Amino acid sequence: MPHRILAVLAALFALTVSTPAYAQGFFSDVYDYWSSGDMGEDMFNAVGLTGEDVVFAVDNPDKVWEAVKEDVSSGAAGERILNTVGLTPEDVAYAIDNPGEVADAVYQDWASGDMGERMLGTVGLTGQDLAYLIDNPGDFGQGMLDEITSGRAGERLGQFGVGLYEGGKEVVTETIYMAADGAASIYIVTAYDDYQGMFDAYQPNSMLVQAYKNSDDPGETTRQLISSFAQLPGEFRDAMWNDPQKAGHIVGSFAVPLATPKALSLANKTIAKTPGLRVLATDVRQLTPCALGKCPVFKDLTAVVESAPKPVKVTPKTPKTSKKPPPVDGPDPVMVDQVGKPSGTFTQRATEVPYKRPPEVATINPSKPFKLSKLDKKTDYLWVVDENGNVLIAPEHQALSGYAPHRPTPGVVKHGDLTPGPGGKTRGIARAGGELKWNPETNQWTLNNASSYSFNRHDRVMGNVENLKAVRQLLEDSGVEAGAIQLKNVIKPQG
Amino acid sequence: MLPSNPDELSALLDARQADGWDFDALLSLGVRSSRDRDAAVIDWLKAAPSTERLDMACGLLWGLWSAGPPPEERAAAFLDASDGVPLDTQTAYDLAVTLAKLLGGRLTEPIRARIAARMAAVTAARADDPMLDSLLQSLEDAM
Numbered sequence: 001m002p003h004r005i006l007a008v009l010a011a012l013f014a015l016t017v018s019t020p021a022y023a024q025g026f027f028s029d030v031y032d033y034w035s036s037g038d039m040g041e042d043m044f045n046a047v048g049l050t051g052e053d054v055v056f057a058v059d060n061p062d063k064v065w066e067a068v069k070e071d072v073s074s075g076a077a078g079e080r081i082l083n084t085v086g087l088t089p090e091d092v093a094y095a096i097d098n099p100g101e102v103a104d105a106v107y108q109d110w111a112s113g114d115m116g117e118r119m120l121g122t123v124g125l126t127g128q129d130l131a132y133l134i135d136n137p138g139d140f141g142q143g144m145l146d147e148i149t150s151g152r153a154g155e156r157l158g159q160f161g162v163g164l165y166e167g168g169k170e171v172v173t174e175t176i177y178m179a180a181d182g183a184a185s186i187y188i189v190t191a192y193d194d195y196q197g198m199f200d201a202y203q204p205n206s207m208l209v210q211a212y213k214n215s216d217d218p219g220e221t222t223r224q225l226i227s228s229f230a231q232l233p234g235e236f237r238d239a240m241w242n243d244p245q246k247a248g249h250i251v252g253s254f255a256v257p258l259a260t261p262k263a264l265s266l267a268n269k270t271i272a273k274t275p276g277l278r279v280l281a282t283d284v285r286q287l288t289p290c291a292l293g294k295c296p297v298f299k300d301l302t303a304v305v306e307s308a309p310k311p312v313k314v315t316p317k318t319p320k321t322s323k324k325p326p327p328v329d330g331p332d333p334v335m336v337d338q339v340g341k342p343s344g345t346f347t348q349r350a351t352e353v354p355y356k357r358p359p360e361v362a363t364i365n366p367s368k369p370f371k372l373s374k375l376d377k378k379t380d381y382l383w384v385v386d387e388n389g390n391v392l393i394a395p396e397h398q399a400l401s402g403y404a405p406h407r408p409t410p411g412v413v414k415h416g417d418l419t420p421g422p423g424g425k426t427r428g429i430a431r432a433g434g435e436l437k438w439n440p441e442t443n444q445w446t447l448n449n450a451s452s453y454s455f456n457r458h459d460r461v462m463g464n465v466e467n468l469k470a471v472r473q474l475l476e477d478s479g480v481e482a483g484a485i486q487l488k489n490v491i492k493p494q495g
Numbered sequence: 496m497l498p499s500n501p502d503e504l505s506a507l508l509d510a511r512q513a514d515g516w517d518f519d520a521l522l523s524l525g526v527r528s529s530r531d532r533d534a535a536v537i538d539w540l541k542a543a544p545s546t547e548r549l550d551m552a553c554g555l556l557w558g559l560w561s562a563g564p565p566p567e568e569r570a571a572a573f574l575d576a577s578d579g580v581p582l583d584t585q586t587a588y589d590l591a592v593t594l595a596k597l598l599g600g601r602l603t604e605p606i607r608a609r610i611a612a613r614m615a616a617v618t619a620a621r622a623d624d625p626m627l628d629s630l631l632q633s634l635e636d637a638m
Contacts, residue, residue, distance in 0.1 A: 344637055346557070346592045348630050349518055350585045409517065426633045450523045455561045458637035460599075462561065490527050492562050 160248035167252025331365050331389030331474055338470035340431040342387045343459045345416070347427065347452035352407055354424030355416045359401045361394040369479030372445055377438035383471070384418045384433040384453055391474050392418040393436060415451045427452070432467050439486065447472060448488040455491050465489040497528040497555070501535040508539050508555075512547065518554045525558020533559045533569055541576035549580045553589035557596065564600030573597070574609050582617065588630040591617050595638065 239247035364370040370393075375381060380396045398404075399411020416427020433451030438444075447468060449455070454463030468487040475485065498504050511521070525532075533556055540552040556573070564570075577590060594614045598607070621628040 344633065346634065346637070347519065347522065348588060348633060350588070350626050350630065353626070408515070412517075414519065421633070425629050450526070452519065452522065455526050456522060456557055490523065492526065492530075 159244040160251075163245035163248025163250075164252040165248075166245075167249040330367070332477060333389070335470050335473050335477070336385070336389030336431070338466065339385045339389070339474065340454075340461065340463065340467050341459060342429045342431055343453065343457040343461070344421070344429055345427050345452035345458065346456045347416075349414075352404075352414055352416070353426075355414065355420035355427055356404075356424050357420065358394050358398045358403050358413045358417055360398055361392055361418060364391040364393065364475065364478045364480075365389065366478050370475070372480055372484055375436070375438075375445070377440075381436040382413055382415055382418065382433070382451070383436050383447070384415050384451065385431040385471060385474065386419050387429055387431065389431070389474065391471065391478065394418060396435075415453055419453075432463055432471060434463075434468070434471075436485075442486060444486045445484060446488050447485050448490050450490050463489070463491050497524060497532040497535075497559075499529070499532070501538060504532060504535045505539045505542070508536070508551065512551065516551060518550070521551055521554035522558045525555040526561050528559060530559050530562055530565070533565055534572070537569065537572045537576050541572075544576065544580045546581050546583055546586050549577055549582075549586050550589055552576075553586070553593050556593060560596055564596060567600065567602050567606055570597045570600060570602060570606055570610070574606075574613065578613075582620070584624055584627045584630070587617050587620055587624075587627050588634070591631060591634060595634065 236247060236250050239250065362368075362370060362374075368390075370391075375393075376395075381393050382396050383391060383393045385391050394413050394417075396413050397409075397411050398413055401411075403411050403413070404417075405411065414427065415430070415433040418433075419428040419430040420426075421428035430453040432449065433453030434447060434449040435451070437446050437448075439446045449463040449468055454467070465487060468489060472480075472485050472487060498507060536552050536555045536559070540548050565573075573593070577593075580586070582590065591614060594610050594617070597610055602610070618631055621631050
């Protein structure tokens with residue numbers, strides 16, 4: 001799927017082009033994607049459904065609807081959604097009572113560039129991709145230079161940006177309302193002219209759920225979805241050349257949903273581990289909590305399972321197709337080994353005992369994806385790779401949460417806190433460690449190996465740049481933007 | 496990076512001592528600096544020996560010596576500078592680790608014997624200090 005997503009971003013660049021040759025390739029790509037059925041499968045997989053589930057749903061609409069109804073009426077769905085995105089019911093109530101403030105927060109998020117950065121990460125663009133696009137302008141038509149120098153491209157991009165903001169904002173706002181309403185199943189499709197009308201005449205659930213609710217024809221839902229997507233390429237193509245703002249609106253509407261398939265996948269996998277619990281279709285967006293200053297990155301998603309009340313059970317019956325669910329990916333063992341062997345460290349400080357996990361720490365692996373845009377550029381972070389190959393990242397100072405007040409520098413987090421030893425008496429075992437800091441000069445995050453887990457190890461092995469490359473690869477395997485991190489080896493060679 | 500000028504280095508460490516310091520930061524500073532700064536660090540300790548200064552010096556020396564153990568004359572200088580410094584739980588552990596690092600170098604037998612004797616004295620205190628015992632146990636497990 002990443003190359004499809006990349007194609008969406010490439011379309012942004014195509015806005016600056018007067019000839020549509022590249023765009024035709026793009027739409028051909030999208031059409032093939034849709035017509036092959038891959039798009040539909042990816043959509044369902046993103047929300048934790050398999051082909052078997054869909055077949056069952058089509059064949060058993062009554063059972064599915066009963067399950068949806070129970071999920072909604074019990075409040076379980078709403079609570080699950082709120083937990084997933086890191087919001088409390090109080091947050092939602094506040095957002096509903098203060099829509100202007102929330103809209104301002106979303107605007108600031110957009111205007112600051114943070115939203116754009118997340119979106120760039122969402123579509124999987126790498127530094128290499130950008131370099132290629134810049135080095136190969138011929139791919140985008142002969143008119144590109146003229147468009148740029150004349151200012152037309154800038155104007156069109158500006159219009160596109162406005163639409164992008166509008167589309168993203170609508171998704172965020174509707175998600176807040178839907179989550180507040182306890183919607184069990186959310187599909188947000190905003191690429192239609194009458195979307196604003198639909199939004200104004202707000203209904204508790206999305207089009208998909210409405211179809212389930214209101215139609216006697218169980219095939220209506222599928223038809224509605226297919227019809228929606230079938231219209232999209234044509235609408236988008238026309239808008240690209242005639243109405244950049246609308247094109248931006250369409251991209252904005254979909255960029256937000258694209259931001260979270262991995263997070264959703266993780267949530268669904270976690271929930272799926274609970275016997276009898278089945279999420280039919282959940283689609284919660286990353287931008288909502290981030291706009292409210294509560295990015296969900298540090299939420300432990302196991303809490304979703306623990307807080308989920310009565311589970312809803314839907315058992316597939318006589319499936320007509322079989323599609324294996326995607327495997328639960330763990331860290332690449334080869335890469336984990338390249339990070340370093342598990343080792344303790346000679347650095348132990350009596351005044352730091354007990355070593356313990358700080359309240360804010362992200363555990364990152366392929367099934368717990370991560371985006372650098374969730375980090376605060378004004379904050380310094382510590383990282384370690386634990387024995388199992390998870391990358392743990394935490395802010396270095398957490399005094400505000402009352403963490404470790406007894407230490408010489410109250411609230412300071414040490415690498416050993418991320419991997420504490422038995423009883424917290426010592427810094428424990430890790431494969432490597434270092435710092436992650438924003439470099440304003442390069443506009444990149446810098447990953448160094450300034451940690452006792454890299455240069456004061458029990459096994460006397462010294463860290464090197466190859467270890468750092470492996471750490472960066474582990475992060476990239478977990479969804480971190482490729483090429484977004486520069487490496488800095490602070491360890492001098494042995495001699 | 497630690498400055499090459501001994502006076503500047505001494506002034507820098509005096510300022511750190513006065514303003515507050517972090518062991519990991521000193522260790523990291525040592526790792527980034529040239530190993531030959533160790534002589535000036537040892538001189539700084541020797542100029543006004545104290546428990547706190549020994550703690551700070553150990554952090555720096557661990558970093559400086561991360562690229563390899565020092566020559567014997569530097570090991571001897573450290574033994575001289577640290578001799579008689581009152582030890583608390585932390586500095587006793589620091590000293591034990593530093594001594595262990597020194598033992599990784601090419602040393603003559605008299606120096607090895609001095610290190611061994613110092614190590615025995617340091618570790619003797621563990622019986623009355625559960626925290627030190629715990630820290631030294633982690634060191635022994637690693638050796």
